[in-house]
Amino acid sequence: MQQTWRLSATELARLIRCRELSAREVADQALARLETVNPLINAVVAYRPQEVRAQADAIDAALARGEHVGMLAGVPVTTKINVDQQGFATSNGVTLQRDLIATANNPVVDNLRKAGAVLLGRTNTPAFSYRWFTSNLLHGHTSNPHDRAITPGGSSGGAAAAVAAGIGAIAHGTDIAGSIRYPAYACGVQGLRPTIGRVPAYNPSLPDRVIGAQITAVSGPLARSIADLRLALKAMAQPDARDPWYVPAPLEGPAREKRAALCLRPDGLAIAPGIETALRIAAQRLADAGWLVEEIDTTPPLAEAAELQTKLWLADGYDAMLAAAEREGDPGALACLRGNRDLAQGIDLAGFSKILTRRATLTRQWQLFLDDYAVLLLPVSAELPFPDQLDLRDEPSFRRVWQAQMPQVAIPFMGLPALAVATGRVGRVPVGVHLVAGRYREDLCLAAGEAIEAGGGAIAPVDPVA
Numbered sequence: 001m002q003q004t005w006r007l008s009a010t011e012l013a014r015l016i017r018c019r020e021l022s023a024r025e026v027a028d029q030a031l032a033r034l035e036t037v038n039p040l041i042n043a044v045v046a047y048r049p050q051e052v053r054a055q056a057d058a059i060d061a062a063l064a065r066g067e068h069v070g071m072l073a074g075v076p077v078t079t080k081i082n083v084d085q086q087g088f089a090t091s092n093g094v095t096l097q098r099d100l101i102a103t104a105n106n107p108v109v110d111n112l113r114k115a116g117a118v119l120l121g122r123t124n125t126p127a128f129s130y131r132w133f134t135s136n137l138l139h140g141h142t143s144n145p146h147d148r149a150i151t152p153g154g155s156s157g158g159a160a161a162a163v164a165a166g167i168g169a170i171a172h173g174t175d176i177a178g179s180i181r182y183p184a185y186a187c188g189v190q191g192l193r194p195t196i197g198r199v200p201a202y203n204p205s206l207p208d209r210v211i212g213a214q215i216t217a218v219s220g221p222l223a224r225s226i227a228d229l230r231l232a233l234k235a236m237a238q239p240d241a242r243d244p245w246y247v248p249a250p251l252e253g254p255a256r257e258k259r260a261a262l263c264l265r266p267d268g269l270a271i272a273p274g275i276e277t278a279l280r281i282a283a284q285r286l287a288d289a290g291w292l293v294e295e296i297d298t299t300p301p302l303a304e305a306a307e308l309q310t311k312l313w314l315a316d317g318y319d320a321m322l323a324a325a326e327r328e329g330d331p332g333a334l335a336c337l338r339g340n341r342d343l344a345q346g347i348d349l350a351g352f353s354k355i356l357t358r359r360a361t362l363t364r365q366w367q368l369f370l371d372d373y374a375v376l377l378l379p380v381s382a383e384l385p386f387p388d389q390l391d392l393r394d395e396p397s398f399r400r401v402w403q404a405q406m407p408q409v410a411i412p413f414m415g416l417p418a419l420a421v422a423t424g425r426v427g428r429v430p431v432g433v434h435l436v437a438g439r440y441r442e443d444l445c446l447a448a449g450e451a452i453e454a455g456g457g458a459i460a461p462v463d464p465v466a
Contacts, residue, residue, distance in 0.1 A: 005033040006461055009075045009169035009228040013116075016074035019063060023074030027056035027118050030076040034121060034167045037145070040464040041152075043162035044078060045139040046088055047121030052076075055118045070116030072235050076168040077117040080159055081139075082129050083172070083219065084203045085109050085122065093127040093136035094328055100205055107200040107240035108172060108219040115235035120168045124158030127330035128321070129174065130337070132182050132405060133389055134158055137330050143388075144187060145464035147428045150385045153183030156222065160187035163222050166461030170232045174201075176217040176313055178380075178408030181420035181434065184222050186385040188422045188430030189459060190449065191222040192229045195440045196415035199236045200243035212312035214245060216412040224459040226421075226450045233442060249440040256444060258291040261373040266407060267303040271382045274426040282377060282423055282433040285455030286448060299376060300365040305410035307343065308355050308362075312413065314344035316352065335391055339398045363414040370416075370438035375448045379407055380420050380434040411436055419445040421452045422459060 004012065004026045015021040031049050038044050059074045079085050082092040084102035086109075091097045105113070112119065127136040134157025135141040144152040145165040152161040156173030160183030163171040173180040175193040184191025199219045202208075209217070221232035239248055262283045264276055283293045314321065314337065325333040337344070347355075370376070382404040391401045402409075411418045416439060422432040433452065437444040 004029045005166045007169070008225050009072065009223060010225070010231055012075050012169055013071060013073045013231070016059065017063070017069065023056035023059035023118060024053060026074050027052050027076065030120055030168060037165045037464050038167060040466060041143045041145050041161050041165060042140055043123055043142055043158040043165065044121035044167060045081060045124045045158065052118060052120055059116060059118065070114060071231060072112065072115040072117040075117050075170060076120040077112055077170045077172065078121050078123045078159060078162050078168045079109055079119060079172045080125055080156055080174055081122045082125055082174060083109060083201070084205050085119065088122055090203060090205050091138055092129055093125045093138055095138045096324065096328055098138055102205045104204045106203055107242055108236050110240065111200070111236050111238045112172070114238065117235065123156070123162050123171060125155045126157070127328055127333040128325065129155035129179060131155060131332045131391060132178065132386070132401060133332060133391060135332060135389070137328065143464070144385070145462045146188060146430055148465060149388060150429055151186055151388045151390070153186035153385070155179040156183045159222050160184050160189055160191065163224060164189050164462050165464050169223065170228055171222040172219060173222050174217060174219050176213060176412055177309060178405055180220050180222060181380055181408055181418060182405065184420040184422070185380040185432045186430060188425065188432070189222055189224050190226055190229055190422060190453070191420045192220045192233060192442065192445065193411070193418045194218050194220045194233060194237070194442055195417045197245045197247035198249065198417070198440065198442065200240035200246040202242045210316040212316045215415065216309065216312060224461070226446055226453050230446050247440065252443050253441050256374040259373050260286055260291050260293045260375045260377055260448060262293055262295045262377045263297070263299050264295070266299050266378050267301070269379065269382050269406060271379050272384055274384050274431055275379050275382065278423045278431045279377060279379065279433055282421065282452045285452045286377070288455060289451035291448065291451065299378070300369050301362055302410040303406055305362055305413040306406045308358060309409050309413035310340055310343050311347060312355055314340055315347040318344040331392055335398060339402070359413060366414045366416060367438055370436070374437065374444045376436045378434050378436065380432060381405055381408065384426055384429050384431060407434060415439060417442045417445055419449050421449045423452065423456055
């Protein structure tokens with residue numbers, strides 16, 4: 001029997017629409033895969049098999065009636081536990097929210113359902129989605145299916161681990177400082193951070209977020225292929241009036257010259273040898289695909305943008321965040337907040353206004369830079385995926401983690417789209433690269449990503465190590 005959980009979302013949707021496979025068959029195999037491998041990695045922390053099968057049966061019934069069922073017809077998709085999905089807790093990995101049951105869907109969940117996705121399960125995140133490691137006191141620890149000794153990333157660590165292990169063809173994630181891109185990098189899959197305003201988002205179960213999160217946090221897809229990211233983005237990006245930041249920009253922009261900048265060490269970032277090798281391999285794959293690749297030494301400011309993004313993310317309501325983390329008692333959340341106290345605490349209205357003013361200046365500089373280059377190729381991180389829970393080891397380790405993640409943290413400050421592309425492994429450890437384009441030019445990231453992906457072959461689901 002064909003193992004449908006190995007197939008891409010694009011292929012599954014085609015086969016189901018053509019009725020060469022039934023959505024129910026695909027759902028049954030997806031549930032079987034989940035139940036086989038999830039105990040080893042704890043990526044999915046809530047799922048309801050009867051509801052999954054009912055969704056699939058509804059797809060098959062609609063197809064039997066000759067109805068259109070959407071671009072994701074019957075494709076199993078996971079959702080992250082920090083977005084509202086009706087009937088499930090929007091826990092965000094926090095015991096304080098274990099009983100916060102959503103009565104309505106987040107727009108991104110509604111859009112996935114409208115596109116015909118079968119929602120398979122809810123994926124784990126660190127408490128409050130604060131870390132590049134995934135564990136919490138409510139749902140426990142998520143492991144990397146490639147190697148239990150390394151982090152699966154965070155905060156969408158459950159999402160990346162699930163899709164890497166064949167639990168669903170697409171995973172929903174969120175990203176305010178690397179939370180889609182880093183898990184994709186750590187788990188050897190593809191992850192897209194869309195432009196701010198591209199994918200509508202809103203949690204009806206919670207108050208509106210503070211302004212820093214509103215203008216930098218996004219929802220986006222993780223998958224095992226760039227084609228599946230493209231499909232998932234189209235599904236997720238449908239209009240929803242509940243998000244005041246939504247922008248109905250076209251998914252395909254004007255043609256651009258295939259010109260890419262390669263920056264190995266932005267702002268002097270010291271990178272591991274394996275990272276440089278991955279970047280040079282990716283640059284060569286772009287060149288082989290007809291891209292003009294120009295190596296540059298400097299970009300517009302990234303280190304400054306990363307520092308300002310940390311302030312924008314954490315300073316507005318810092319004391320309340322810290323108080324909630326102290327009530328929760330989660331060591332990872334406390335390490336994040338206490339470790340960034342000097343940046344986040346004590347910013348007054350004038351200081352906050354200064355950050356937003358500087359944001360306009362840096363965004364302009366980046367837009368002008370990306371007017372010259374279709375994409376920028378740079379590191380996701382200065383290091384290969386970290387030893388798991390490294391940030392809790394000691395203060396130097398905490399600083400090491402945050403310094404290495406500078407490129408990821410910086411990009412959201414300007415609201416830019418970015419893509420993490422897997423390029424292979426160093427031993428058992430996944431490695432990849434980072435692509436950035438101008439606002440609403442996810443299509444350029446995806447086009448360059450496809451060229452890099454094509455040079456390395458397809459990503460197959462991983463059987464997790466015990």
